[in-house]
Amino acid sequence: MERDAGSPSAAVAKMEPRVAPVTAVEPRVAFLNDKEANQQLITSKQYARNVMVTSKYTAVSFVPKCIFEFFRVVANVYFLLISVLQLATPWSPTNRFTTAGPLLFVLLVTMVKQGSEDFKRHQADEKQNRRSCRIINAGGQVEMIAWQDLQVGQLVCVENHEELPADVVVLATSEEEGRCFIETSNLDGETNLKRRIAVNPTAQLVAASWSRRNASRVWYLPFIKEADGADDFVVNFFTFLILYNNLVPISLYVSLDIIKVLQANRITSDVNMVYEGTHAVARTSELNEELGQVEYVFSDKTGTLTCNVMEFRKCSIGGISYGFGTTEIGRAVAALASDKPHATSGATKQTPSPAKAKINPLGFNGEGSGSAVKLDINSTDDVREIVSPAGPVHPPTQSEEGSDPKDAQVHFDPNIHFDDPGLLRTLYAGGKQGELIHEFLMLLSICHTVIPETDAKTSAVTYRASSPDEEALVKAAKCLGYNFVAPAPLMKVEISRKQSLLPPHMKTQHEQEPTAKCYTIVNVNEFNSTRKRMSVVAVDEETHEYILYCKGADNMMLERAASALNDGDAAAHAKLVGHLKNYAREGLRTLVLGRRVLSTEEYKEYNEAYIEASTSLEDREAKLDACAELVERDMQLLGVTAIEDKLQDGVPSAIFDLAQAGIKVWVLTGDREETAINIGHACRLINDKMQLLYVNAERIDALIAQLDALHETPEIQRLIRGDQVAENLAMVCDGKALVHIFPSRDARVKMSAEAVERVQLLSEKLLDIARVCKALIACRVSPSQKAEIVQLVRKGGPCGKTQPITLAIGDGANDVSMIQTAHVGVGICGKEGVQAVNASDYAVAQFRFLTRLVLLHGRCNYKRVCKVIRYSFYKNIALVISLFVFNFFNGQSGAPLFESFVMAGWNFFLALPIIVIGVFDQDIPEVVVLKFPQLYRRGPVDSDLNMRVFARTIVNSVGHALICFFGCYAGTLLASQGLYVLGTLFYTALLGTMKLKVVLLALNWNKYHFAVMAFSVGLFVFFLLVYPRFTFMSYDMFGVPAHMIRLQRYWTLLLLCPVAAMTIDFTATAAQQQFRPSAEDILRERFRSNKSKRVGDSVAPMSVPLESSSPSIDRLFLAGQSIDEDNKSDSKDSKDCKPTTFVVTAQPPSPSRRPGSSSNLPLYDSFKASLPHPEARSSFAFNGLDEPSNRHASGDLPAQEARDHARAQLPAQSPTKSHQLLGSPACSGRSPGTLVHVAPRQHQVSP
Template identity: 25%
Template sequence: MGRGKPTQQDKTKLKYNAEAKNTLKSYGNNKIRTTRYRWYSFVLQNLHEQAQRVANFYCICIVVIQLFIESPISPASSVLPLLFVIFLTMFKEGYEDFLRHRADQENNHKPIEVVDETGALVTKRSFELVVGDIVLVCNGDTFPCDIVVLSSSESSGECFVTTASLDGETNLKRLYAPPITRELDNPSDIAKSLLATIVCQQPVQDIYEFTGQIIVSEIVTGTESTHSLNSECLLLRGARLHNTDFIYGCVVYTGHDTKMSLNTRKKKAKFSQVERKLNTFLLLYLLGLLLICVAYTVLKNLFKVRAWYIHSRKITPWYVTQDLLAFIVLFNHAVPISLYVTMELQKFIGSMFFGCDLELYDAEIDERALVNTSNILEEMGQIEYLFSDKTGTLTKNEMSFQRLAVADGTFLLRDSMLHPLYEVQATRLHDLRSPRFSGAGLSSTKMPMTVQILLIFLALCHTVRVEQDPDARHSLGITLMDYIKKQNRLKRRMKGGFKLMPSSKVAPPSKEWTYRRRESAILSAQEAVCAVNRGSEIDSGEDYEYQASSPDEKAFVEGCRDLGIIYHGQNKRQLQVVTLFGRRGLQYRLLDVLEFDANRKCMSIIVQPVLQGEDETPDYVPEKPALVLCKGADSSILAKSAPLESLPTLPEPMGDPLLDGLFAPSEEVQTRAALSNNRVCENVTKLASFGLRTLVEGVRLLRPAEWLPLQQELNKARTNMEDKAGALAKAYQSIERDLMLIGCTGVEDKLQDDVPETLIALRQAGIQIWVLTGDKEETAVNVSFLSGHFGPGLSTIHVTKQNNLLECSLTLQTQLNAVERTCQESIRLHYGLVVDGQSLNFALQATQKHKFLLLCREADAVLCCRLTPIQKAEVVRVVKHSRSPPPITCAIGDGANDVSMILEAHVGIGLFGKEGRQAARASDYVIGKFRFLKRTLLFHGCNFYWRTANVVLYFFYKNLVFVLAQAYFGVFSKFATQTAFSSLYLLSYNVIMTSSPIIIYGILEMPFPEEVLQDTPLIYTTLSRNRLLSWKNFFVWNAFGLWHSIVLFFGCYILATEGVSRPGGAIESLHGFGSMLFSFIFLVVTIKLILITYSLNALLLLTIGGTVLVTYTVLVLFSHVAIPVSGGRDLLGVWENLLRGPSAMINLFGHALLLVLALAPDIVYRVYVDSCRVLPASRGGSLRGSETGAKSGSAGRPLLPHSISKRETRPTSLAYSSTSC
């Protein structure tokens, strides 16, 4: 399939012929890239990003300044640490981007079968696909790009796909090939017979919008025929083929032109809240540094003017500027450049620990947690808003038929048995798993007739197709599974990146495989009826494979099969076959199917029983009655129901369980089977209270010949070209009316393990949880209740189906007024807010945004349904900017439709999804299951934040002590730009002597035991909003730094005075004084680290001990060896003198005295904090008890080293309930 350039601004034209190949450059390729860097721009781009950091930019300026002035310190002390930081950061960023590149390569190199001009199948890599290629996609595969389906394994040209990774909907969607191409089901026919042009619109973002035409030319006659294309012909990249053996399709959009890519935002560099606060602290330090430098410059020049022994010198602006710059260079260690490299190392190693956590290992898929971005690890401990997808994130996409309610009561399906339920009053989630039911299940002979009727109804009312197990069937000596297994071997080979050989030894799939499986199922259905009539035992149906467009329908059919009512599909005469407990066979004519749509909220089938002695013909028999079987949402079915007193009856029994059980002349039977509207409402409420997806079932009796005019009206509506939708709605309405309500059912959308417990823990941790889904409202609300997102009994406010801005504004204002009234009455009620995508478009407009956010802020939980991927991202962005400082947001999802919100959130977490790994590649962190989120945030998040925040504070503290000592020395040196420390000390203080212990601390520190962090979510709330890096805490640390600098400098000064030291001794010398002061500072800041540590593990103690040993070994080395750098000879003999004679005693005494005096306030403060803020010693804490305080932990363990401010209390609000009944 070649292509030409777009003929119009809004059109794309594709031609299938060999000559058009020269126009391929008009379109983009199918290569997908999620990396941040390109190989040729990596160095410059990364340097540009690092230069944006305040400390890095400052140090670059310092290096530049040293090139133009007579620097008071060696340039090496500034250049080497800066280069070390830059190259280490570059290595880390490059490694992480390499992992993203490798994931992209794996996706781009997937093998795809393409039809070439000769009619052979050629294997291409995914990124080699171009617009116009004809591709083959088999059952279970994901579409590599946007494709127009040309033909499928079905003779009707239909195919079924799931788009859960795009819009969150789990139902199978039925798409159709154009009639003109649906017979082309093999490569040779496509190459020989297809000469076509596709004209379609330019790529647009809306995933439901597609228009175009396919113009097919007859090769023999040269005539052309045109057929329209719409969204029902377009297979989207990221969707998956199901229940269809194969399709052939034409590529129309590739790469970044696909709808998935158009709905995905580009990955940007993220910076954590800690780093932003760090930059604020740095700016404050820089301001203070500048003020000190200006003051010292002024004082230096004033002192020079007044001093009689200094030669008078004219003060010029350049001279003053040189002094100012010299002081800036002298005090440049106030800005902790090594803080960045320490944080980079800490996060890099911490990310490895996170990935190696066995508690986050998913054995089911054999995957560990992954870190794609280590820059924001600590942000996981600051989450205030969690935005979660529903489909595949909270749920497993597995439906289970759980309960049914009929006139004879409510029944539970468990272990292929039916159990009658007695009084069920509790509505908590765990009651769903352990309800009160009779010990033994009901046998088929004791099953009430009303239950049998409902089960027969469910076995018929659907669009399920039956196939035999494909592993047991062969076609042409080869099975479809053989072909798929061959392709899987091919995919594994493709990971090497080489091109594959064209063609394949295995024949391409054909419709023969589908035909044989269907034929096998048809024969089984025919044999089942014959066996029942003979009284023989029939097959249990376990080898049937039910192909359903809705997981609910599949759950119903499988549930009925487990209870003995088996749907066998169609027999040879195209009759629907159902067998009852292996004793009776039923046949029905399928007259029509009214598919489900969102407006009607129901689906129906029209069937006619084949009565005893009738001809087994599939055609309608006007002389006999028929049935309309309708199931759907309660709000829809109840409106279509008939009063009990007006229900029709039959003049005589007909021999069919549905007809006789519902409409027989006996009033006793009819009264027992039919349900009133109020009774149905009660049953729906009861089932919904368990979080089940509820459906109501109703039946209408069509008297003889009554179907004929209805059928004519329906056919006429289907061919109406002017107002097809309106005509169909009218026809459906005339059919789906006067229903007898026979029961309601509850299906469980199976949750992932421990989802309710995880949501409870996160909510108690102060995280507000929003569920954003593309699924329909009823399904989303049911899952919210089932998962615990909406608590038991929680009322709901629905801001849905708003048609214009004014209507939405009035709805929001009405709800806000109700909230304000309850605030005045001091009432605190709880509610969940439900918003759909249509209403959200109006609610997020500038005039309504404030009202919407106020209503959301008051809600216990928020559910947004029917959202597009871009709308998901927009919701996250609005919440991010809803206040100042902005709340920290986290988004979690598993599909391609979640990528945009994952990229928009501060922290993006992806799951290894069944529908693809687009979310995993785009996210910052990847885990296997939603339940791992609890450990990720409460344990790892808290620890990462605690460590990082204290590392930041510690670095500012230790550099402040060091620089203030230098500043005090400046006063005694008459403000000369003379350093108190050797250049060797300046170079080694941050890089060597104080770096290792704080790195180990930043990796291994655990302020609370593991089980305490996970069982006491309250701790998370005390750390949120960056409380450890509050201004109060920052100034407390600076106060300790100020105290330590004063004690150490002036204590050392006293010890070094002439009256204390030996005349001519080492302490009297400048380098002796500086060495002794350096030793004091090193020991104090090292011990300070011990005082802030709550987990003195062996590695930390060993690192501290080793650092002390190495430091003093190096100091002695400096005293004996001339280091080949500037100032390398200054320390020769200094430590030799300090460690012998009177200086040794002064040194030892001074160290002991000054260490005690300097650290005494720290010890007192630590004791005070530990005694005032402790966790109770009991181990009985649990999630439900955390609201009373932190209940588990060790006595004496501090909750926080500062006061705990209370969470914002929200005003009371009104809960508004919107129900169907």
């Protein structure tokens, strides 16, 4: 009866207690209410105790397990080896505890951290195990005991809405037939209710009473025997190995652990990521920096991009569509198409053979445009277009305006906007169409697993459903007069009519009363991700017919429909398919409904197979699925339901910002192709300027031809070889094609070597093509296919490059595999349980918070961690270089320059300031970072921590160490001071240099910076004053600080050496910011001098994407005033305006922020050449953007001609006069965007 260690609680209603695995199905024996006998079974390990344990350690195992995990890190093993060499050999030039002391400290910190975390787990386990439950003891009395005391064989009493304390078998319930409904969200995240029925021998076992109350020093020099060369080499090797062991910063791991935990706390406490009281949660702190390096985002649709709040909007019955109005997604698609009316008019080009499709399937010509071909999904001989414009296709407009929903519903629900009274009129009029509508609504009323609950006080009925879709359909049926009031097995539906829509002859008193219709549900074929449908077999209590009611995905239902008996049925079927496509184009979720009347003999055959399958102990689900196939065929299609799931707030803007940050967003959904594409348009994932590449072949030969045709296109090949991304390409994949690329594990085992090689080749081609596309939409994909797609991208990076960092975000149990496969998993706290959140690394309440999590927290944490790593190596390399250089002055004896414990304190004196930087450093204000998503692009290319940057750090560290060493050496050349006086003097100077380096690294100072800086300096001073008095530790430092501080040269060198060393850094930084500033430098300077102004008033966001071939994000827009071609027809005054001003501006931001604006301002590349000479360049110039000399600017002139042309137009004026605001009267109205004045550095920067 022991529950899984990782499960919060057992919420299942099956009492098969956990037991050691057996090789065959054997009966297990327990004794009913026999405590002693059952205790013997537990003692003999036949059954487990009902105790939940999620903690990692016990009091006995904590120390050994924690030490074992600590030394699994290679760096810790290295320091352990150094410590052993120091402690166990005479080769150490330093004190024996120089390395062992810090290592022990780090170990203790780690153990404290692990112990505190595990203590919290122990508390949670204790709280869970001490929960109470009711049992019926041997005397028949109800007794309260703790969950952990529950034994196998005891009778447990559970009331409604209570949590089960263990795995149980249902013996009896208060409901008919001994049934109950359970929820397993605590185990698997599924919130749908599952039906369980008591075992037959005890199904009626309910008592009447239950129904009622429910070493010493050597002071001489001995004779030293001369050692041979081999021994001398070994001793020297280990001596210098120990001396230079600080080359690897021992404090780095513990510093990063502390920093990451505090970073995670900042994410959790971010008040700007709170929705309806739900905060963001950082479930791990190990991936904070990877959030700043994401290249691919894989997103689910339902509940992730959408609200997962379903609303019945339209339906199609008998070939007639009912319901008016346009959905939110439909309006967004219509607005998009109205802006570009020609976008939907792409001509389809037929070609006689697929061979021509392989020549140029994209249709690229010399001018970069052309039509394309598409391979038919069923035949390689019939070639159609595989590339089409991405413009959305409009659904047909309704010929009749929608009415007030109150007039179209029997029981009005303000949350349902179905507004077509024609459906009820046709229903009441009768005839064939009326009968179809009746069966349609009846199916909605009984083909489900919804449970109605009545409030005893208000008599209000609420529905508990397994999914929001089912709840929406049941509520829709109720609004239309078919009120489901009694649950299975005897389902009762009350049919009411709307008097105002009844024909005159039906308006009688009798007809005003609801009529009841009863059905007995005898079999249920449940929904799963493989079947994509559910069905029930019901017995009509009036006619005693066996009727199969079924609803499911269109691709599953259409292939199981009966053949058309006449032209009318064929026409209705064709219209139904057309309505399916139209609803999908509006972004509506569709289900196809069907029914079939079973004969008595057919039902008996099916029922026998159903009973056998449901009682099977092996492959039960597979057998039940095969059993359902016996009757789910030849169905009469009744119609289609269309449910709207609105987009979450801020989704289009979030996806736009992610794209601007250089992140590829791939949407993986189970919806049909048209729905997925139009939702892609609505959320701005794709646009009408894009060409869609389709991969949707059902047959393997057609799929091979389809991928070959795309992969061999010259334009695709050029992009693949250049590792570039085409801004105008997007891919649409279908799950039926991905079946061949990602076969199941069982299918892969049975495949031949040739077939495995073919699958590998197909996946490589798919990845090559997808990688050059701006976006990808995968439709009709299963949960396993989602994970396969993520795995393909994660492991399929180009040769010679690091594998891309992937992020997956979802909200449901079907997204867990995808979330766990990606490097970073993000769960949305939605309405489909908590399984996605439990499997994730970070949790947010809304998709729009992903931009803040990634673009802000991810970018900042990446830059902070990179700074910490660089500084940690910088300070330790400087220390080791000083020891290395000193050995050239002491005959390579291996003697240290510093006293052992002074050297061991190096990391302690310098740890806190860099930790504060790692937590609070912010190079640019938050709002600016979010307004300029292109700033994120430095992370994925690892521009802050690569070999080039690390080499600069090493050179910088070596330079500072040499300056300090030789500065102190020259300053004390004629002094007759002791070794440790000179060593401590140099140590202090080098420490001061390290402190100044921290000052240079910190970009925004707060109270924590000042506090830790003062504390670390005070700590060092305190150490120098106190440590020498502890002579039992070392006599070497006794009197050294007191003597040293009386030396004038000490204070002189303490001032000169750090300043001389850091002058190089300060000068280099100032020169770089003056002549080759980065985008961060420009924005930092801009908003540092305008703190009182709002960011939106100063700089508009960047919105034009950058070429993927350039890793630089320094692409803000510079433009001369006279370049705007849209303003050629301005007034005379504007014509006199000279191009004397350069501005930093941006094209319009996301449409959700500032719709309708436009700008033709060129990129910075067009005008960089026309800027003045470097010495006169503005502080807003950008670096890293010099293109090859043979590359043209964005206009028609080459770069050199553009430079000469721009210089010729610049008037010979002083900088003060030539740099003016574009907001002057003579130039008013010239630019549609917000402009930033660029002035020389000696002048004030003004907006």
